[in-house]
Amino acid sequence: MNKLIEKVDKALDEYLEIKYPEDIFKSMKYTVTLPGKRLRPVMCLEACRIFGGNMDDALPTACAIEMLHAQSLIHDDLPCMDNDDFRRGKPSNHKVFGEAVAVLAGDALLSYAPQLIIEKSKNLSSETLIKVLLEFTKTAGAYGLIAGQVVDIESENKGIKNPEVLDFIHTHKTADLFRLSLKAGAIIAGADNNALDEMDNLAQKFGLAFQIYDDILDEISSFEEMGKTVGKDKNSNKLTYVSLYGLEESEKKLNILFNEVYDIINKYNSDILKTIVDNMKKKLEKNGG
């Protein structure tokens, strides 16, 4: 796991050169290279390995996915969205570079990510590249992350407490990026449609589990542990699993999902994916969950 994270970190550092105008490149690089867990790029590389591909062929795509994730974090932290002053244990992008540059850095990451996939994926056929880019663009736009974010904001403003709406938010804000990571890795390895469907299913369950886990930690964890402000969901009347079902019920649902995720992962003998879930369970236990 650590080797994969190092590989991703090294590539991210190389891909994000500081050029003129420096402010925008520095702002792009700032959030991307802060110490996140790198779950999504690692999932992408591991899915590629599982289906017999060469991980190095998936490295540009894995890094592009981390850039898309960082973009969503930068924009999510803006005062017009979640208004958060901290991310990954440090001041949020707009707190360091100002709102205008933070908006532009997010936009720049969003367009640099597919550019990187096209320019650096030397061994991929045009057909594979198109498949990967289709998954990427679906995830980044109004069919993916943006849909999740818009419904999240709407439900908070209108005080909506509806399980189907919550499911929609989790699917698009969180599971879609996991879906992109696993499916893109599998596509690069040349996996067949059955395998892609299984990655889709794994991402949906894993994404839902991850968001419930994140919501529980927001309630029971600390700033030091999370690297961002905690307790905000409750204070802002946000629609979350915990606000809808309470802590105990959320933990029960999470354990069911964890077991379903383990069942799928076990089929592929993936120590890396298993470690990601094990680490989540350990963190919950450490925080009294």
Ligand code: GRG
């Ligand atoms: C894609 C154009 C475009 C816009 C984005 C702002 C927005 C629309 C979406 C918000 C998505 C968001 C912030 C979802 C939260 C998902 C989540 C639980 C993030 C935390 O993930 P971790 O814990 O973070 O993996 P690290 O820092 O470890 O990478």
